Amino acid sequence: MSLFWVMIPQLAEIQEQMASSKKVIMREEWEKRLNHIRIRKEDMNKLVMNFLVTEGYAEAVAKFRMETGTEPDMDVAMIMDRMAVKEAVQCGNVEDAIEKVNDLNPEILDTNPELFFHLQQQRLIELIRNEKIEEALEFAQEELAPRGEENQSFLEELERTVSLLVFKDVSNCPVRELLDISQRLKTANEVNAAILTSQSHEKDPKLHSLLKMLIWAQNQLDEKATYPRIKDFLKATLENPAV
Amino acid sequence: MPSATVNKPRPSELLSRLTSAEPEVKVRALREVKNQIIGNRTKKLSFLKLGAVPAVAGILADSIDDVTENNNCNNTNNFLVQSAAALGSFACGFDAGVQAVLDAGAFPNLLRLLANPNEKVVDAVARALRMIYQSKLAPKYDFLQQKNMEFLISLLNSEKETVSGLGASIISRSCETNLEQKALFDAGILRKLNSLLEGGSLSLRDASLESLATVFRNNPEVISKFAGPEIGRPLSSIIDLAKDRYPRTRLLACMCLIVIRNASPHFLQDIGIKTKLIHILLELLDDPGQVGDEAPFAFSSLIAQKEDLQKLALEANAIDKFHHHIKKGSLHPRRYEGILLALADMCSKLESCRSKFLSLQVLNLVADALTDYNAGVRAAACICLKSVTRSIKNLSAGYFMNETIVIPLVQLFLDPSTSVQVAALGATSNIVVDFTTRKSIFVQCGGMKQLVQLAKSMESSVRSNALWALKNFVFQADNRLKEGVFSELTASLLSSLIRDPEPSVQEQALALVRNLVDGCINLIEFVFAEDGLILGAIGRQLQCASKAEIGIQGMYALCNVASGNEFHREAVMQLLFTQMGDKNQSFVVKFLQSNDSQLRTATVWTIVNLTCPSSPGAPCRLEKLRNAGIVSQIKNMVNDPCVDVKLRVRTVLGQSMAFGDN
Numbered sequence: 001m002s003l004f005w006v007m008i009p010q011l012a013e014i015q016e017q018m019a020s021s022k023k024v025i026m027r028e029e030w031e032k033r034l035n036h037i038r039i040r041k042e043d044m045n046k047l048v049m050n051f052l053v054t055e056g057y058a059e060a061v062a063k064f065r066m067e068t069g070t071e072p073d074m075d076v077a078m079i080m081d082r083m084a085v086k087e088a089v090q091c092g093n094v095e096d097a098i099e100k101v102n103d104l105n106p107e108i109l110d111t112n113p114e115l116f117f118h119l120q121q122q123r124l125i126e127l128i129r130n131e132k133i134e135e136a137l138e139f140a141q142e143e144l145a146p147r148g149e150e151n152q153s154f155l156e157e158l159e160r161t162v163s164l165l166v167f168k169d170v171s172n173c174p175v176r177e178l179l180d181i182s183q184r185l186k187t188a189n190e191v192n193a194a195i196l197t198s199q200s201h202e203k204d205p206k207l208h209s210l211l212k213m214l215i216w217a218q219n220q221l222d223e224k225a226t227y228p229r230i231k232d233f234l235k236a237t238l239e240n241p242a243v
Numbered sequence: 244m245p246s247a248t249v250n251k252p253r254p255s256e257l258l259s260r261l262t263s264a265e266p267e268v269k270v271r272a273l274r275e276v277k278n279q280i281i282g283n284r285t286k287k288l289s290f291l292k293l294g295a296v297p298a299v300a301g302i303l304a305d306s307i308d309d310v311t312e313n314n315n316c317n318n319t320n321n322f323l324v325q326s327a328a329a330l331g332s333f334a335c336g337f338d339a340g341v342q343a344v345l346d347a348g349a350f351p352n353l354l355r356l357l358a359n360p361n362e363k364v365v366d367a368v369a370r371a372l373r374m375i376y377q378s379k380l381a382p383k384y385d386f387l388q389q390k391n392m393e394f395l396i397s398l399l400n401s402e403k404e405t406v407s408g409l410g411a412s413i414i415s416r417s418c419e420t421n422l423e424q425k426a427l428f429d430a431g432i433l434r435k436l437n438s439l440l441e442g443g444s445l446s447l448r449d450a451s452l453e454s455l456a457t458v459f460r461n462n463p464e465v466i467s468k469f470a471g472p473e474i475g476r477p478l479s480s481i482i483d484l485a486k487d488r489y490p491r492t493r494l495l496a497c498m499c500l501i502v503i504r505n506a507s508p509h510f511l512q513d514i515g516i517k518t519k520l521i522h523i524l525l526e527l528l529d530d531p532g533q534v535g536d537e538a539p540f541a542f543s544s545l546i547a548q549k550e551d552l553q554k555l556a557l558e559a560n561a562i563d564k565f566h567h568h569i570k571k572g573s574l575h576p577r578r579y580e581g582i583l584l585a586l587a588d589m590c591s592k593l594e595s596c597r598s599k600f601l602s603l604q605v606l607n608l609v610a611d612a613l614t615d616y617n618a619g620v621r622a623a624a625c626i627c628l629k630s631v632t633r634s635i636k637n638l639s640a641g642y643f644m645n646e647t648i649v650i651p652l653v654q655l656f657l658d659p660s661t662s663v664q665v666a667a668l669g670a671t672s673n674i675v676v677d678f679t680t681r682k683s684i685f686v687q688c689g690g691m692k693q694l695v696q697l698a699k700s701m702e703s704s705v706r707s708n709a710l711w712a713l714k715n716f717v718f719q720a721d722n723r724l725k726e727g728v729f730s731e732l733t734a735s736l737l738s739s740l741i742r743d744p745e746p747s748v749q750e751q752a753l754a755l756v757r758n759l760v761d762g763c764i765n766l767i768e769f770v771f772a773e774d775g776l777i778l779g780a781i782g783r784q785l786q787c788a789s790k791a792e793i794g795i796q797g798m799y800a801l802c803n804v805a806s807g808n809e810f811h812r813e814a815v816m817q818l819l820f821t822q823m824g825d826k827n828q829s830f831v832v833k834f835l836q837s838n839d840s841q842l843r844t845a846t847v848w849t850i851v852n853l854t855c856p857s858s859p860g861a862p863c864r865l866e867k868l869r870n871a872g873i874v875s876q877i878k879n880m881v882n883d884p885c886v887d888v889k890l891r892v893r894t895v896l897g898q899s900m901a902f903g904d905n
Contacts, residue, residue: 099274102281106328107370109282110335116282146285152573200404200444 025227027240045070051205056083056192074201082195089188094123101191108198115194117147117154121161122187125178128164136165254279254286254293261298270321273302277329287337296333296340300347302326307352310359323356324367331371334378341378350375350382357398357406369405376412384417392430399435404447407439411450415457424462433458433469440480445489452484452495456502463507470503470510478503478510485523490534494541497523501545514555520545521556525564528582539565539581547588553596562589562599569608576617583612583623590630597634601642606631613651618660625655625666632673643674644684653690656709661702668697668708675716682716682724691716695731703745710740710751717758725759725766734772738780746789753781753796760803767807770800771814778804782818785830791839798834798845805852809860812853816864820871835876840885847891850877854898862902874899 049070052061058079061072072079081104088097098119101108109116120143127136140162148155160175167173177183193203211233218229228238252260252275260272276295280287290296303326309319330349333340344350353375356368375381385391398410414432418424427433436458439451459466470478481503484496497520504511511517524545527538542561546552565582568574574582586605590597600606609631612624632643643649652674655667671694675685685691694716697709713732717725729737740752756777760767770777781797788794805815819831834846850873854865868874878896883889 098281099278102278102328105370106277106281106332106367107335110332113282143283146283150284197445200446 023225024241025225027228027238030228030238042070047207047210049073051207053079054196054202054205056086058083074199078199082192085195086188086192089119089122089191090184092122092126092129092184094119094126094187097191101195104195105198108194112194113147113151113154115190117144117151117157118187118190120144120147121157122184124161125164125183128161129179133165254290254295258290258293258295258298261295261302266318266322269302270318270325273299273322273325273329277325277332280329281332284337287333287340291333291339291343296330296343296349297347299326299329299333300344300349300352303330303349303352307355320361320364323359323361323364327353327356327364327367327371331367331374334371334374336374336377338378338380341375341380344371344375345380345382362403365403366405369403369409373405373409373412376409376416379416381416384413386418386423386426392426396430396432396435399432399439404444407443408447408450411436411439411447411454414454415450418454418457421462421464424458424460424465427458428465428468433465437480440484445492448484449492449495452481452492452499455481456495456499459499459502459506461506463509466503466507466510482516485519490527490530490532493523494527494534494538497527498541498544501541505544517552517555518559521552521559521561525556525559525561528564528568536575536578536581539578539585542585543581543588546585548591550592553589553591553593556589557593557596557599562586562596562603562605565589566603566605566608569605576615576620579612579615580617580619580623583609583620583627587623587627587630590627591633594634594636597631597637600631601634601637607647610647610651613648613655618658618663621655621658622660622663622666625652625663625670628652628670629666629673632670638673638676641677644677644682646684646688649674649684649690650688653685653688653693656690656693656697661705664697664700664702665704665708668694668705668712672708672712672715675712676718682720685716686724686727691728692731695728695736698732698736698740703743703748706740706743707745707747707751710748710755714751714755714758717755719758719762722763722766729759729769734769734776738776741777741780741784746793749784750790750792750796753784753793753800756781757796757800757803760800764807767804767811770804775814778814778818782821788830791837791842794830794834794837794842795839795845798842798849802845802849802852805849809858812858812864813860815849816853816867820867829871829873831871831873832876835873835880840883840888843880843883843885844887844891847877847880847888847895851891851894851898854895856898856901861898865899865902 045064045068049061049064049068049072052064053072053074056079058076061079062076064070065072081100085097085100085104088094088100098109109119124136124140124144127139140158144154144158144161148158161178163175164170164173164178170176170179196203214230214233221227222229226241228241230236231239252272257272257276257279260268261276263269263272276290276299280290302322306319306322306326310323330344330353334344353368353372356364357372359365359368384395386395395410395413398413399407401407401410414427414436418427433455436451436455439447440455443451459469478500481496481499484492485500487493487496500511500516500520521542524538524542528535530538542556546556565586569579569582586600586609590600609624609627612620612627615621615624628643628648632638634642637643652667652671655663658664658667671690675682691713694709694713697705698713700706700709713728717728737752737756741749741756743749743752756770759769770781781800785794785797785801788797801815801818805812819829831846831850834842837843850868854861854868865874874895877892880888880892881896883892
């Protein structure tokens with residue numbers, strides 16, 4: 001017992017030493033430094049606009065432009081075209097989506113075999129979902145099998161998809177995630193990104209990159225200092241550094 | 244409601260609707276064809292076979308007429324857009340489609356439509372034309388004609404990216420000669436491309452990089468004019484793009500810089516840029532797509548034939564990285580081929596690279612590639628082997644003469660692809676120079692017989708490479724082996740190969756004889772077989788030798804024959820003199836006067852053997868040589884610039900003096 005009481009102050013000292021091997025910056029100091037940095041309102045507006053444009057919120061883009069005067073880096077009409085495609089996929093109207101993409105720019109599907117395959121795969125999934133089994137098999141044979149012949153990974157994906165037909169209880173089969181709405185979203189996002197790239201626009205909003213940068217920078221700094229970090233990005237509050 | 248695929252019209256049905264009188268039916272069918280073929284190579288092929296392309300091209304042509312007659316504008320534009328898009332899709336990455344579009348006469352119509360007022364029409368047309376220009380089958384663009392150059396400039400100056408991109412594609416495809424490159428430079432095109440580099444969008448930047456590389460290729464003058472006065476600045480924009488965030492841009496920028504480096508000794512030579520290029524290209528290997536497939540080819544163009552770069556790449560662990568990628572397996576054939584060729588270039592000159600290669604056990608993976616289903620990969624594996632087997636250290640240790648390599652390699656002698664055969668023969672030629680006595684493995688797996696078969700091939704490159712391999716195979720081999728080769732070959736085949744129409748084949752055949760008769764005196768009998776067929780062939784071939792190399796090998800063959808007995812020496816003498824015909828000069832004098840020092844050396848050596856003092860017939864032969872003016876020719880060569888020649892000349896003169904000559 002007495003040994004315990006001897007150890008405590010020793011431990012406290014060690015901890016203090018460990019804590020002090022990293023530089024410590026207190027909240028007040030930190031906030032003072034932060035206040036020196038100027039961020040312009042226009043820049044923040046641009047970031048928001050860029051987010052809205054990339055994600056495709058056409059109405060929000062128009063409204064935000066009206067309210068702030070920030071110019072979108074893309075025509076609203078183009079955004080709406082792109083959104084029509086994305087929504088078609090999300091509703092399962094893949095054929096319609098394909099026609100719309102081809103009206104926008106026929107090169108996209110002609111030069112993106114992976115995207116084209118995923119769209120065709122989604123068509124097959126929708127046919128299976130609606131229990132149009134014969135049509136599904138015909139479609140798989142006529143449209144998808146040749147793609148599988150051209151590419152090994154496509155073949156594997158095709159086999160996974162066709163295996164949906166084998167299971168009586170699809171909700172429990174190993175490939176059930178293919179029937180999930182999230183699969184539609186995945187395909188929709190892929191199309192969205194491809195259209196943006198074809199228009200020489202970045203496929204990720206800049207806000208995304210900024211957040212990634214923040215996380216990375218904090219991780220790097222964690223190794224060298226104790227400082228008020230942001231733990232919850234939604235709240236963006238500074239947590240007091242542990243001492 | 245989810246889409247259904249019910250009641251899809253058959254392709255032939257769709258095609259007949261294309262010629263319908265009702266515009267509604269026609270345009271719907273057109274759109275349907277377009278949507279079916281986009282992204283779908285199989286459909287493109289089947290529609291092509293049904294004659295869809297002329298039908299669509301016809302709609303395009305009719306719609307142009309409608310435009311000129313100012314008929315229903317919206318409808319016409321729709322027809323134009325859809326038909327142009329369909330034609331563009333047929334041409335996209337599909338040579339048969341490109342050919343069909345050109346054959347259908349759509350090309351001039353598409354060009355005319357670039358001036359159409361409707362934006363969507365122009366976009367569709369520009370895209371279609373760009374697809375055509377991405378193919379080798381595209382019509383050649385004549386830059387040297389003034390109005391063509393003006394048209395090109397107008398394309399590049401367009402606000403529309405699809406159109407300026409087309410301009411860049413035309414340059415990338417059609418610019419070939421130095422004259423065209425200069426014409427483009429003079430017209431200010433390079434400045435324009437450079438501004439597209441700095442201000443344009445992603446795809447435009449990439450297109451400009453490709454075009455710039457095309458204009459710079461093998462043209463140091465254009466490069467220095469472009470980069471010269473503002474030293475560093477135009478080049479620096481390209482160098483910056485080599486660090487761009489998009490992999491394709493990085494690759495294209497590197498390729499452009501490599502073109503500049505290779506053409507011009509003044510630019511991009513410092514070690515910093517060399518190291519940077521190597522690192523960027525090695526890192527691009529990690530890209531899973533087409534960029535990663537093409538990166539090793541760019542790497543090869545950077546290091547090929549350049550030892551300093553190979554050394555730097557070795558230090559940057561290039562071989563380890565390539566090994567790592569091949570080990571992963573299931574590579575795209577293009578990527579596999581590229582990596583194997585890059586390894587071949589790395590190991591082509593430096594023993595340090597070969598040691599690294601062998602220590603990492605890459606050899607086994609390359610041996611696997613010999614049986615790959617893709618011909619390009621098989622050929623590349625052979626080329627890689629050829630480089631690695633230049634390692635004399637390992638060759639002497641018999642490292643390569645084992646079943647894992649020899650058996651698949653010999654199988655490739657029967658490969659359907661000629662380039663694979665030739666590549667396999669190249670690798671074999673090195674491997675059979677085995678300084679141990681393990682050549683029997685090669686005979687056991689039928690390799691030697693195969694080589695003889697290939698020496699009868701219709702392809703001259705296969706014949707000459709097979710002979711090359713045989714020549715190396717019998718190099719300093721034991722008598723039994725040589726006799727085996729000779730009996731398989733037969734005197735008549737060998738003599739006909741000596742008289743082959745192709746000089747390269749003649750050369751290798753003569754070299755083979757040289758190696759066969761070298762050494763034991765019994766082997767010299769080969770050339771006398773079947774009434775001296777081979778000896779006669781050598782004589783006739785030397786009389787009309789079309790290049791020095793043939794003379795060299797032939798003379799060394801004779802030299803070796805003359806190292807035998809008196810009978811052999813007399814036979815050689817007869818050969819040297821009976822071929823004179825109405826020429827006063829024997830070819831011997833011609834060879835002695837040749838500019839090629841090796842030829843002079845070989846000829847003098849032969850004379851040395853013919854006039855060897857220990858042989859009884861030597862004085863008589865010397866007299867004959869003197870009478871033919873050969874001895875005085877040799878006397879003139881006392882101070883020959885080549886040391887080998889000089890020494891042998893002195894030997895001859897010394898020998899002749901032993902017979903009382905002054």
